[in-house]
Amino acid sequence: MKHFGQLFTSLDQTNSTNAKVRSLVRYFEKVDDEDRLWAVAILSHRRPKRTVKTSQLREWAAEFANIPSWLFEESYHIVGDLAETIALVLPASTSGSEQSLSEVIALIKNLDKKEDEFKKEQIMSAWLYMTFEERFVFNKLITGGFRLGVSQKLMMRALARYENQDENKIAHRLMGKWTPDTTTYEELIRSENPLDDISKPYPFYLAYALEDEVGTLGAPSQWQIERKWDGIRGQIIIRDNHLFVWSRGEELITEKFPEYHPLAELLPNGTVIDGEILPFKDGSPLSFNLLQTRISRKNITGKVMDTAPVILMAYDLLEIEGKDIRQSSLQKRRSALEKLLVDHPTEGVIRLSRILDIDRWEQASEEREGSRLHNSEGLMLKRLDSIYQAGRKRGDWWKWKVDPLTIDAVMIYAQQGHGRRANLFTDYTFAVWDGDNLVPFAKAYSGLKDEEFTRITSWVRKNTIERFGPVRSVKPEHVFEIAFEGINRSTRHKSGVALRFPRMLRWRTDKRPEDANTLDDLKKLL
Amino acid sequence: MRQNRSNQLLKFTDKGIWCEKADVYIDPWKKVKRALITHGHSDHARTGHDSYLCTESAAPAIKYRLGKIDVQTIPFSKPIRINGVQFSFHPAGHILGSAQIRVEYKGEVWVVSGDYKLEYDGLAEEFEPIECHTFITESTFGLPVYDWRPQDEVLSAINQWWKSNAEEGKTSIITGYSLGKAQRIIRGLDRSIGEIYCHGAVENINEVCRIQGVELPDTILSTQEIPKKDYIGNIVVCPPSGINSPWLKRFGSISVAICSGWMTLRGARRRQGVDRGFVLSDHVDWKDLNRAVKETKAEQIFVTHGYSDVYSRYLNAMGINALVAKTEYTGESIDAASDQNTSAI
Numbered sequence: 084m085k086h087f088g089q090l091f092t093s094l095d096q097t098n099s100t101n102a103k104v105r106s107l108v109r110y111f112e113k114v115d116d117e118d119r120l121w122a123v124a125i126l127s128h129r130r131p132k133r134t135v136k137t138s139q140l141r142e143w144a145a146e147f148a149n150i151p152s153w154l155f156e157e158s159y160h161i162v163g164d165l166a167e168t169i170a171l172v173l174p175a176s177t178s179g180s181e182q183s184l185s186e187v188i189a190l191i192k193n194l195d196k197k198e199d200e201f202k203k204e205q206i207m208s209a210w211l212y213m214t215f216e217e218r219f220v221f222n223k224l225i226t227g228g229f230r231l232g233v234s235q236k237l238m239m240r241a242l243a244r245y246e247n248q249d250e251n252k253i254a255h256r257l258m259g260k261w262t263p264d265t266t267t268y269e270e271l272i273r274s275e276n277p278l279d280d281i282s283k284p285y286p287f288y289l290a291y292a293l294e295d296e297v298g299t300l301g302a303p304s305q306w307q308i309e310r311k312w313d314g315i316r317g318q319i320i321i322r323d324n325h326l327f328v329w330s331r332g333e334e335l336i337t338e339k340f341p342e343y344h345p346l347a348e349l350l351p352n353g354t355v356i357d358g359e360i361l362p363f364k365d366g367s368p369l370s371f372n373l374l375q376t377r378i379s380r381k382n383i384t385g386k387v388m389d390t391a392p393v394i395l396m397a398y399d400l401l402e403i404e405g406k407d408i409r410q411s412s413l414q415k416r417r418s419a420l421e422k423l424l425v426d427h428p429t430e431g432v433i434r435l436s437r438i439l440d441i442d443r444w445e446q447a448s449e450e451r452e453g454s455r456l457h458n459s460e461g462l463m464l465k466r467l468d469s470i471y472q473a474g475r476k477r478g479d480w481w482k483w484k485v486d487p488l489t490i491d492a493v494m495i496y497a498q499q500g501h502g503r504r505a506n507l508f509t510d511y512t513f514a515v516w517d518g519d520n521l522v523p524f525a526k527a528y529s530g531l532k533d534e535e536f537t538r539i540t541s542w543v544r545k546n547t548i549e550r551f552g553p554v555r556s557v558k559p560e561h562v563f564e565i566a567f568e569g570i571n572r573s574t575r576h577k578s579g580v581a582l583r584f585p586r587m588l589r590w591r592t593d594k595r596p597e598d599a600n601t602l603d604d605l606k607k608l609l
Numbered sequence: 610m611r612q613n614r615s616n617q618l619l620k621f622t623d624k625g626i627w628c629e630k631a632d633v634y635i636d637p638w639k640k641v642k643r644a645l646i647t648h649g650h651s652d653h654a655r656t657g658h659d660s661y662l663c664t665e666s667a668a669p670a671i672k673y674r675l676g677k678i679d680v681q682t683i684p685f686s687k688p689i690r691i692n693g694v695q696f697s698f699h700p701a702g703h704i705l706g707s708a709q710i711r712v713e714y715k716g717e718v719w720v721v722s723g724d725y726k727l728e729y730d731g732l733a734e735e736f737e738p739i740e741c742h743t744f745i746t747e748s749t750f751g752l753p754v755y756d757w758r759p760q761d762e763v764l765s766a767i768n769q770w771w772k773s774n775a776e777e778g779k780t781s782i783i784t785g786y787s788l789g790k791a792q793r794i795i796r797g798l799d800r801s802i803g804e805i806y807c808h809g810a811v812e813n814i815n816e817v818c819r820i821q822g823v824e825l826p827d828t829i830l831s832t833q834e835i836p837k838k839d840y841i842g843n844i845v846v847c848p849p850s851g852i853n854s855p856w857l858k859r860f861g862s863i864s865v866a867i868c869s870g871w872m873t874l875r876g877a878r879r880r881q882g883v884d885r886g887f888v889l890s891d892h893v894d895w896k897d898l899n900r901a902v903k904e905t906k907a908e909q910i911f912v913t914h915g916y917s918d919v920y921s922r923y924l925n926a927m928g929i930n931a932l933v934a935k936t937e938y939t940g941e942s943i944d945a946a947s948d949q950n951t952s953a954i
């Protein structure tokens with residue numbers, strides 16, 4: 084734990100990516116294969132199985148720190164991170180941990196299905212002999228969500244440097260469903276044939292948002308233009324008569340989508356398709372909300388599949404007949420995809436994302452503006468001769484999203500932020516007019532500059548009407564332009580509507596509260 | 610509650626903390642005739658009052674910041690009677706000259722603590738616990754997550770950071786409030802590593818302190834004329850606003866650190882986008898806040914700025930009668946916008 088704790092500290096104390104990579108390389112040099120494999124696993128979001136409930140951790144931490152549990156919860160709200168909160172409230176220890184990372188992980192795994200008393204005793208005595216950093220990483224290992232201020236990409240860069248291998252090859256080796264329990268460091272990183280994991284997906288190629296004028300992209304004829312569908316980006320793999328469905332977040336979600344299961348038989352082995360998992364009924368896409376609700380369900384019942392049936396909107400073909408074709412041009416991959424779907428009809432499970440017929444950019448622009456009619460988020464622009472790259476890259480692929488919907492609303496509640504913005508009021512509730520009443524309809528906490536949050540914070544302090552725990556009602560005085568991606572009817576909300584991704588576009592200091600929009604204005608956007 | 614609100618010795622009004630009996634205000638934020646000032650920070654000492662009363666050692670900075678004002682001074686612990694009410698100033702340990710103000714009338718004692726800390730920093734007069742019936746306290750860091758390390762430990766971490774920057778040929782930039790924190794940092798710096806440069810706002814206060822007899826190591830005013838290469842390996846002390854301004858362009862390769870209690874939280878440090886955060890505060894942490902409250906033996910606590918809702922709830926749960934009081938004090942801020950001392954450059 085000592086080395087891993089130090090790695091955390093050195094990563095945390097710098098903003099320079101070079102310095103971070105250097106720290107990682109130094110760590111890889113210092114530890115053995117087992118610890119190195121675990122570090123790679125953790126930094127690629129493969130944490131050990133959760134063996135302790137976070138509610139128990141909170142309780143034990145409060146007990147250890149000798150504070151009431153509500154006070155622990157208040158602290159957690161301000162800090163915003165459970166592992167950090169626990170590390171902060173525990174009384175300082177006099178010694179550090181002598182155990183290795185793998186030993187500590189073994190300790191955590193060993194808690195599985197044990198008596199609560201045993202768990203408590205193990206965790207508390209582990210805490211006793213750890214420094215602040217070690218406690219923090221230990222708690223992170225238990226609770227998951229390990230970020231460490233270093234991206235998977237940087238970790239792969241450091242590992243590639245340490246192994247003296249190509250970064251893209253390392254990236255591909257690290258894809259898939261391996262865990263330190265199913266492989267060894269040698270096998271995963273150094274073996275000759277890393278592809279024997281038949282479930283292994285390819286790294287997704289992701290586009291940046293188009294910032295420049297679309298005209299700067301050259302002639303439309305060099306581009307493949309499709310709609311940007313609002314679902315979950317996914318990869319479908321058929322190998323050895325097995326089907327694997329991966330989300331962009333590198334989660335294996337095969338079981339969530341029984342609709343796709345026939346594909347194992349319908350498509351030939353050695354096929355990998357990149358597409359959008361899309362709720363779809365009667366020839367058109369449904370709202371993303373339906374998919375979200377479905378994803379959160381544990382069991383996919385017939386009823387769920389009935390309300391939110393999915394298809395795969397196919398974008399690209401990455402592997403055919405077991406051959407990786409990512410280095411061929413998009414044009415070639417697309418015709419291979421079209422041919423594949425003609426030769427192997429999928430009974431509507433897979434649909435081809437239609438290529439729009441565009442001669443001039445003005446047409447594209449019109450199509451983009453009409454995106455909402457198609458339940459789409461905008462357009463995707465992909466260069467016909469582009470290869471399929473790994474990760475988010477500029478140049479060949481762009482997403483050109485439709486402008487958000489906006490409404491002017493009055494701030495009526497404010498709450499202190501947490502984590503990055505613990506000492507500022509950053510979470511606001513907004514309302515629109517319904518006659519003489521202000522009806523709350525959205526909460527937002529992003530979109531303003533820190534300097535604006537600072538100004539609003541001191542205003543909130545002076546203009547609080549009432550306090551409800553951490554929430555304060557404030558004078559209805561400030562107007563904000565709220566942007567959002569979509570709006571749906573909702574019976575759960577007082578306003579009767581629910582917004583998707585609401586955020587503050589700007590603080591309208593030029594407007595007075597009576598200038599804000601009305602509930603009717605909002606409902607017109609439905 | 611022991612007494613009803615209408616005859617409280619001190620009241621929270623929209624102008625500030627008011628002693629009706631004596632008609633004086635303590636740290637008022639709106640214009641008043643007579644103001645008793647705990648210390649010179651801008652949320653406590655504001656312009657526009659007809660007369661000011663503060664401690665002898667707090668006066669120079671207050672005069673410097675507020676210009677032509679009518680200031681009377683008083684030594685620590687010496688009582689003064691105003692309209693039958695007895696007032697006295699006692700060390701708060703926050704910055705040089707900072708005081709808690711004790712108010713006594715007919716055996717009833719209230720203490721307004723202003724901003725304070727218990728650890729002796731070598732610069733501010735050491736905090737003195739005062740027994741009282743009612744204690745008014747801030748709660749800027751009134752959560753159990755705030756737990757300061759001893760000053761020596763923090764200063765030696767700062768010196769280590771400076772040293773390793775110097776070895777890499779970098780200039781170290783460190784921020785702290787111009788009044789108080791900056792001098793505390795400067796006094797702790799290891800001069801064997803290099804020279805200490807100061808932003809104008811800090812250097813002005815240094816001068817005020819030196820005239821007052823405070824011993825500070827030699828510092829150099831950072832000016833436009835000094836070439837970048839002169840800064841290499843040395844350290845520059847500046848107010849929080851310095852690191853978000855074009856002022857920073859006068860240095861070459863730099864490493865930036867903030868000194869603040871807020872640096873406890875990783876999130877707060879990330880928001881500032883600096884290389885290092887050192888947890889060094891002029892306010893009490895959780896353990897000292899509770900110790901201070903306990904040592905007053907007060908029956909009633911008013912909690913002003915900070916996590917006042919949470920902390921008053923905690924005190925009530927511990928069997929101590931506590932209420933939240935609305936004030937316009939801001940506590941420690943790492944945000945540029947609230948360091949008003951820089952306007953005095």
Ligand SMILES: [Zn+2]
Nearest residue numbers: 648650703724
């Ligand atoms: Zn202060």
Ligand SMILES: [Zn+2]
Nearest residue numbers: 652724938940
């Ligand atoms: Zn203050």
